[in-house]
Amino acid sequence: MGFFRYRRKRLTSSQLIIAGFLLVILTGSILLMLPVSSSNGEVTPFADALFTATSATCVTGLVVHDTQRYWSLFGQAVILLMIQIGGMGVVTVAVSMAVISGKKIGLMQRSTM
Numbered sequence: 001m002g003f004f005r006y007r008r009k010r011l012t013s014s015q016l017i018i019a020g021f022l023l024v025i026l027t028g029s030i031l032l033m034l035p036v037s038s039s040n041g042e043v044t045p046f047a048d049a050l051f052t053a054t055s056a057t058c059v060t061g062l063v064v065h066d067t068q069r070y071w072s073l074f075g076q077a078v079i080l081l082m083i084q085i086g087g088m089g090v091v092t093v094a095v096s097m098a099v100i101s102g103k104k105i106g107l108m109q110r111s112t113m
Helices: 015-035 044-057 073-088 089-100 109-112
Strands: none
Touching: 015 044, 015 089, 015 109, 044 073, 073 089
């Protein structure tokens, strides 16, 4: 039966950081696609939302649409949150949330930091 044992593959620190960035960018893209995110109430195309979310998370500052005119207050709040997460770093935010929730930081998390 040893031949059929399933061995769980662990992600490396680099892969975890990349996965964290991808999660933030995809979540932000989905939120920016919602009709409540645009000031005119229309659904934003995925490519525009993805570009805006990536630019905000990576703190690049490039935009497809004028932030003040195109995005609603909700959309601007989503963009601001992604800028904050990207500026502080995904790992810093994750560790802060773990500490606030009372979880202990293990060896894997320490090496990622």
